[in-house]
Amino acid sequence: MIFNTFVYYVLFLLPAAALYRWVGARSRPWVIAVSGCLFFVYFAYSLAGLPGTLCLGIFLWEALTSRLYQQGSRWCLVGMLQSVLFLGIFKYWNFFSGILFWRHANPLHWRGAFLPLGISFFTFEFYHYAFDRRAGRSEKGTLGEYLAFILFFPTMVAGPIKRFQDFLPKLRATPEDWQHDWERGLTRILTGLAKKFAIADLMTAWTVHLNRHDIALADRPVLLLWLFAYGLQIYADFSAYSDIAIGSARLFGLGVPENFNWPYGRRNIQSFWRCWHMSFTRWLIDYVFVPLGGSRVPLPRVCFNILAVMLICGLWHGAGWNFLAWGLWHGILLVIHRLWRRVRGAPSTHAVPVLASRALTFLAVNAGWALFCMDLSTATLFYRRLLAG
Amino acid sequence: MLTNLRETIEYLAGQRDEPGPWLLRTPTWISGSIVWLLAIALIYCFCGQSTQFTYINF
Numbered sequence: 001m002i003f004n005t006f007v008y009y010v011l012f013l014l015p016a017a018a019l020y021r022w023v024g025a026r027s028r029p030w031v032i033a034v035s036g037c038l039f040f041v042y043f044a045y046s047l048a049g050l051p052g053t054l055c056l057g058i059f060l061w062e063a064l065t066s067r068l069y070q071q072g073s074r075w076c077l078v079g080m081l082q083s084v085l086f087l088g089i090f091k092y093w094n095f096f097s098g099i100l101f102w103r104h105a106n107p108l109h110w111r112g113a114f115l116p117l118g119i120s121f122f123t124f125e126f127y128h129y130a131f132d133r134r135a136g137r138s139e140k141g142t143l144g145e146y147l148a149f150i151l152f153f154p155t156m157v158a159g160p161i162k163r164f165q166d167f168l169p170k171l172r173a174t175p176e177d178w179q180h181d182w183e184r185g186l187t188r189i190l191t192g193l194a195k196k197f198a199i200a201d202l203m204t205a206w207t208v209h210l211n212r213h214d215i216a217l218a219d220r221p222v223l224l225l226w227l228f229a230y231g232l233q234i235y236a237d238f239s240a241y242s243d244i245a246i247g248s249a250r251l252f253g254l255g256v257p258e259n260f261n262w263p264y265g266r267r268n269i270q271s272f273w274r275c276w277h278m279s280f281t282r283w284l285i286d287y288v289f290v291p292l293g294g295s296r297v298p299l300p301r302v303c304f305n306i307l308a309v310m311l312i313c314g315l316w317h318g319a320g321w322n323f324l325a326w327g328l329w330h331g332i333l334l335v336i337h338r339l340w341r342r343v344r345g346a347p348s349t350h351a352v353p354v355l356a357s358r359a360l361t362f363l364a365v366n367a368g369w370a371l372f373c374m375d376l377s378t379a380t381l382f383y384r385r386l387l388a389g
Numbered sequence: 390m391l392t393n394l395r396e397t398i399e400y401l402a403g404q405r406d407e408p409g410p411w412l413l414r415t416p417t418w419i420s421g422s423i424v425w426l427l428a429i430a431l432i433y434c435f436c437g438q439s440t441q442f443t444y445i446n447f
Contacts, residue, residue: 002442003442004436004442158442180406183417183421184403184406185403186403186425187401187402187403187421187424187425187428188402188403188404189403190403190424190425190428190429190432191401191402191403191424191428193428193432194427194428194431194432194435196442197431197432197434197435197436197438198431198432198434198435201435201438202435202438204438205438233443234443237442237443238442238443240442241442243402243403243404246404247403250403258404262395
C-alpha cells in the first residue's frame with residue numbers, strides 16, 4: 001500500500017511537491033520535514049494504530065541527538081548504537097528471545113510486537129549519518145536540513161537509502177525547470193505503477209500457490225516456473241516501488257539514488273549485487289564490509305567478511321531462519337565467485353562463456369528465492385520436490 | 390543495438406533524461422503521450438489485484 005493509494009498522491013505528494021517549489025529556500029527543508037511528519041502519522045496510524053504513530057518520536061529523538069555528533073565524538077557511537085537498538089527491539093526481539101529460550105515457552109515474547117513504518121530503512125540513514133559524522137565525511141547541516149533528510153517521505157518507507165552528503169547540495173540548490181522535472185517524475189511514477197500492477201501483481205497471483213499443499217501436488221516443471229515467476233515478481237515489485245519513490249522525489253526536484261540496474265542480465269553474482277537494491281548494497285559495503293576489513297585482508301578473512309555481510313543482509317530482510325539461509329546462499333555464491341576469479345583470472349569475453357555466465361547467474365539467483373519467500377521447512381520440501389521429484 | 394534498446398527503454402520509463410539515438414528525431418510529446426497512455430491503460434486493466442508491496446513493513 002501507500003504508493004498505490006490515491007491518498008498518497010492527492011494528500012501528500014502533489015501538495016508537498018508544489019509547495020516545495022513555491023516557498024523560499026529557507027522554508028524548503030521545513031516543507032519536507034512537516035509533510036514527512038504528517039505522512040508518517042497518517043500511514044503509521046493506518047498500519048499500526050497509536051503505538052505506530054508514537055514512533056514519530058524516534059525521528060525527533062534521533063534529530064535531537066544528531067546535533068551532538070562531531071568528528072571523533074562518542075556521541076556518534078551512541079547514535080549508531082541507538083539506531084541499531086531501535087531496529088533490534090522492534091524487528092528482532094521475538095526472534096532472538098525465541099532462540100534464547102529454545103524449545104521452551106518464551107517468557108520474553110512480545111505479543112503486541114509491531115514494526116514502525118519504514119524502520120528497516122530509516123535505521124540505515126540514521127546509522128550512516130552518525131558513522132560519517134564521526135569519520136568527518138559528512139557536513140552537520142542545520143536541524144531543518146537533517147529533519148528533511150530523515151523525513152523525506154518518498155524514500156522514508158522503503159528507500160532508496162540516501163546519503164546526507166549527496167542529499168544536502170540538492171536540498172540547498174534551487175530546483176529549476178520544474179516542467180521537465182514533473183514530466184520525467186510523473187512518467188517514472190506511471191511506469192512504476194504499470195510495472196507493479198501489470199507484472200508484479202500478475203505474478204503474485206501465480207506465486208500465491210507456493211505453499212506446502214500445492215508444492216506436494218505440483219509437477220517439477222511447475223515448481224521451476226513458480227521460482228522464476230517469484231523472481232520476476234519480487235524484481236518488478238521492488239523496482240516498481242523504487243521507480244515511484246525516485247519519480248516522487250523528482251517532483252521536488254531532488255534526485256535520489258537508483259536501486260536497480262538490469263540485475264538479471266549480469267555476468268556474475270558480484271555484479272548482480274552491484275545492480276540489485278544498489279543503495280542497500282552500497283550501504284552494506286561502506287558500513288559493514290569495509291569496517292570488517294573489506295578485501296584488504298587475507299583471502300580466508302575476505303571470505304569470512306563476505307559471509308558475515310550476506311548473513312546480515314539476509315537477516316535484515318526478515319527475522320527468520322529462512323532469511324538467514326537465503327543470505328548464506330548468496331554469501332556462498334559470492335565466495336565461490338571470489339575464489340573462481342582468483343584461480344581463473346579475468347573472465348572470458350567470447351560470446352558463449354558470456355551467455356553461459358549470464359544464464360548461470362540468473363539460475364543461481366532464482367534458485368535462492370524459495371528460501372526468501374517460504375519458511376525453512378516449506379523451502380526444504382520445495383527443493384526436495386524440485387530436485388528429487 | 391542492445392545499448393540503444395536499453396537507452397530507449399530507460400528514457401521512455403522516465404529513468405533517463407536524454408532520449409537514445411532511436412528517439413532523437415521523435416518529438417518528446419509523441420513518445421511521452423504514448424508511454425502515458427500505455428501506462429494508464431495497463432494500470433486501469435490490472436489494478437485491484439493486490440494492495441501490498443513486498444518491501445513495505447517487512
